[in-house]
Amino acid sequence: MELCWMTVKEAREALDKGELGAGELARAILDRVEEVESRVRAYINVFPGEALETAEKVKGGPLAGIPLAIKDNICIRGLETTCASKILKGFKPPYNATVVDRLREAGYVLLGKTNLDEFAMGSSTENSGFFTTHNPWDLDRVPGGSSGGSAAAVAAGECLAALGSDTGGSIRQPAAFCGVVGLKPTYGRVSRYGLVAFASSLDQIGPITRTVEDAALLLEVISGHDPRDSTSAPYPPHKAQELLFKEVRGMVLGLPKEYFGEGLDPQVRGAVLEAVRVLESLGCRVEEVSLPHSPYAVATYYLVATAEASSNLARYDGVKYGYRAPEHKDLYDMYVKTRSQGFGVEVKRRIMLGTYALSAGYYDAYYLKAQKVRTLIKRDFEEVFRACDAVVTPTSPTPAFRMGERLADPLTMYLSDIYTISVNLAGIPAVSVPCGFTREGLPVGLQIMGRAFDEATILSLGYAYQGVTDWHKKRPPV
């Protein structure tokens, strides 16, 4: 077996048995990066020297010797963290994100930092301030976003697994587009300390992996209460075993009718409904349900997220770190030029939207109203989860689209997150699992949503599903 296609679990066993050396594994992955990276462009930075050095010195821990990639909006001490933005070019944080501390304790090997839409704002990685990542299944198509670099790296064999972040679908949608597994944990499950904030009340770090089992292994390492994040839940990390082996027979799955209507690609629909039949064959009962406020999710999201973003991104002002416009008349001019030159179009668009939504006279009509609708969306889920153990939907209405296709029309771009956004607004967990391919050979993702802090149910369903299917074993042509 080619080492670059190993799962974390397989590599763990091979390393533990001594059949494989950590250095050997790291070298194999770096060779693969060398081979395909010029075409995929998943990484902003690769650290071959450091990766080999860490691998050679590796000691114990659940991820000892496992080569991983990290989205470049997660801080690692002393290494450039750019968020794919010119404004943070050259910024090296003097601290680790909590998830990075935990991965280090677990013995991981850092391969590099992956590309994203600038500040995680986008659904295609085309908004990266540096370059666009390509979908390993079709290099003319986008890998999805914003964690497109991480998803593409996992799909292309450029790492065994990766971390992404998900504010409105940024882990699940690229996972679906790239044919890999992406988990957005419950809000508060994983510490946000060191994750460069886009929308603080929605952001959550999660794993992108080849199998649901690997997602559980990574979640076990990165989750758990963190005193440095006041919004982190006071729960200890879940054991991967507990996350995967819940009895799925007898589980009730809700199929929300709002997620199967207009705008859904027929091939995606077909693949998802086929996956539902597979789950039925495993003993699950399927019921049609309704999440009546779903049509308002995108509008709500683009008010809440942009409002928070407008404030979160105020710190990039050219004063302390990152980019500063070289020429300016006075302080105000420095602010304007720095931010005009440093931020990309989409980031500026969202800062302006958010600033507007929070402005005196508009606050009640936009931000406050959006918060109220957010509560209604949350209640929709609470209602459904009274009768259902999980909700099953497509991850994205279409498979990966062509590069440039949606750039001119932000609204169409925003609609590619239509099925993933509600989960963030409600704060619940969801996982995207590969469930088939279109005739063009593009992967399709199945999204399983669960109750807050019940990752065990959705991961057990995904694990059981992968036990009887092999979509996740297909490799891209790249």
Place this chain on the structure above:
Amino acid sequence: MEYEAVIGLEVHVQLKTNSKVFCSCSTEFGAPPNTHTCPVCQGMPGVLPVLNRRVAEYAIKAALALNCQINPLSVFARKNYFYPDLPKGYQISQYELPLAEHGYLEIETPQGKRRIGITRVHMEEDAGKNVHGEFGDPHSYVDLNRTGVPLIEIVSEPDIRTPEEARLYLQKLRTIMRYIEVSDADMEKGELRCDANISIRPKGETRLGVKTELKNMNSFRHVQKALEYEIKRQQKVLEEGGIIVQETLLWNPQLGATETMRSKEEAHDYRYFPEPDLVPLEVSQEWLEEVAASLPELPDEKKARFIEEYGLSAYDAEVLTSAREMADFYEAAVKAHPDNPKALANWVMVELLGRLHAENKSLLEAPVTPQQIAQLVALVDKGTISGKMAKEVLAKTYQTGKDPQQIVEEEGLVQLSDESELEAIVEKVLEDNPKEVEKYLAGKTKIVGFFVGQIMKATKGKANPQVVNKILIKKLQEKGEQQ
């Protein structure tokens, strides 16, 4: 036309916790620039604030001392604006649901007691400091040591009617903050900062006039002066048929005048919204009771008790309770000599404070202990020394730190109270001054002072004046009867 002013004050008080409000950096003042900073207070990407519980405790304490109701749930909010001393581009404050509301504080004005309503008390973080032109180059620098130092903002109702009341309100606020030991509230050090909203209206009018906001008043005196100036200015505008423009003004202490800082149109839109990085602060009944139990006796209660328990005048009680260390000093003296609290009050307020004042010292620097004052007053009360002698003894205690008892013994300062001994001396003085006796008997009773002087001279000041007086009057009466 007669006008009245309507004044409301917004006061920021720096809390003296050891560490900052959202990180564990030191709050110590005066360290080299940017040495008390970390990624959190520097506003680096991805870092998160964590509330210092001690800050909440101090803030609750302050709010309780200001008779506020504490909200069981209060919410932090972001106040957004760009400035180099604000590294995140927003200040974490509280907006819609503050920590506490509906309080008041009472001030003692020459016209009597006034109750000033307190709208709200909320927590927030301080900003850093921009440094201009200090290093001999054209650049500006930013010092973030102060960024994240905890503040409470105390907003008053527009209940204040005169600049003097404003000053009294601030002084009372400072006294309370010091009593409860949450802040030293020194205006000169910026530990207490005050902005004022002020409008005027014809006396009897109930509607409010257009207000202006005053900033940059760095002492109690400046607050009073700036408000006095602004009242006159507004009055002049109205009397000349003009209208007051809503604006923010800066007090210029050099010019003794206010200057426009920004108009209403230029006012910031702070785009407040709930801080998503912090959970709402829950104050349980249990916590509230715990903090309430830790509150010391407050100045108003203490004053009432001093009047009641020690029979002091309202004025004396006010002075003695105006600082906690003074009240403590006084009570320690009363404890050591419980028989004469009124005399002790006098000795502390007049003699001791007078001396300290002359040397520009505070009571904490006093070289005299409460026990020594008590001992001194006890010596007077027992008749061992006279009041006049006691003043000299205090002067010596002040200089040497020796106990009054020891000074009296060492210097043989014991008062002559023996009646038979004094009778002989009085007799002799009367015999030596027959003319003066004649004058006295002729009705010039004021001449008694002359005899007392002579007797004191003869006894080197040791004669007990009460005893001397008694004997002198008796002897002079006898002489009158003999005639």
